[in-house]
Amino acid sequence: MSRLGLANLSLALLLLILGAAHLIIPSDPTQRNYQFFPNMVDALAHEAQAPVPMLAEGRRIDLRPPEGSIAKGHLPSHYGPTPEDALRAGRELHNPVASDDAGALKRGAFLFSTFCTPCHGPGMHGDGLVTKRGVPPPPSLFLPHALDLADGQIWHIISYGQGNMAPYAAQVEREDRWKLVAYIRQAQASTSREAQAPAQNPFGTRAQTTPQTHEQAGTVEESGS
Numbered sequence: 001m002s003r004l005g006l007a008n009l010s011l012a013l014l015l016l017i018l019g020a021a022h023l024i025i026p027s028d029p030t031q032r033n034y035q036f037f038p039n040m041v042d043a044l045a046h047e048a049q050a051p052v053p054m055l056a057e058g059r060r061i062d063l064r065p066p067e068g069s070i071a072k073g074h075l076p077s078h079y080g081p082t083p084e085d086a087l088r089a090g091r092e093l094h095n096p097v098a099s100d101d102a103g104a105l106k107r108g109a110f111l112f113s114t115f116c117t118p119c120h121g122p123g124m125h126g127d128g129l130v131t132k133r134g135v136p137p138p139p140s141l142f143l144p145h146a147l148d149l150a151d152g153q154i155w156h157i158i159s160y161g162q163g164n165m166a167p168y169a170a171q172v173e174r175e176d177r178w179k180l181v182a183y184i185r186q187a188q189a190s191t192s193r194e195a196q197a198p199a200q201n202p203f204g205t206r207a208q209t210t211p212q213t214h215e216q217a218g219t220v221e222e223s224g225s
């Protein structure tokens with residue numbers, strides 16, 4: 001047979017095989033075709049914590065997070081709402097917010113005017129609006145007691161409350177509570193500076209009772225930021 005004849009014969013054979021395959025293999029699109037390695041299609045379903053048949057006896061794929069893991073955005077706090085823990089927080093915690101972080105102080109001023117002024121008053125003197133309607137007034141934050149509080153203690157008071165003051169952890173984020181601490185500290189520092197050096201105070205005697213920072217807080221509030 002010539003080379004051409006051989007080629008034609010093999011082509012005809014191929015055509016025959018393809019034709020036969022076409023007849024044999026079902027062409028119903030709703031039916032599954034023959035699968036050579038269907039294991040990946042029908043994967044074995046396992047419960048996350050159930051024993052796995054191909055693993056050694058008793059071994060599990062344990063997907064629980066390791067002991068001591070902390071979920072992102074959910075930092076634990078190892079303090080309780082007690083005065084003892086407030087003191088401990090004062091010893092152990094330090095404000096992560098820098099005292100000269102302008103953005104943080106602005107945020108602290110905004111938070112204070114939102115959450116704290118109703119009781120503590122805009123100037124932190126404990127003369128907020130609700131105190132004029134029968135709510136027992138909080139002490140001024142410029143009294144020696146408040147000045148002597150450690151940063152961590154103030155953070156604990158905002159987080160867990162103290163006496164008549166409710167906790168603010170649900171309303172004010174952890175980082176924001178530190179910004180409040182920074183804002184209070186700045187107000188306290190500027191008042192004591194003014195008290196020591198009244199001559200350098202551009203606001204005259206008035207600013208001795210109203211911390212200068214509060215004037216800034218008012219601007220923040222109006223700009224709505």
Ligand code: HEC
Pocket residue numbers: 112115116117118119120136137138139140141145146154157158162163164165166168172180
């Ligand atoms: C519902 C009124 C009220 C609100 C709102 C409030 N406080 Fe107080 N706060 C108090 C009272 C009352 C006390 C005194 C509690 C006590 O020791 O019995 C206090 C105490 C404090 C103290 C401790 C003062 C000291 O010398 O012991 C700090 C600091 C403080 N508050 C900060 C804040 C901050 C910051 C906010 C806003 C997030 C805030 N408070 C909101 C009522 C309030």
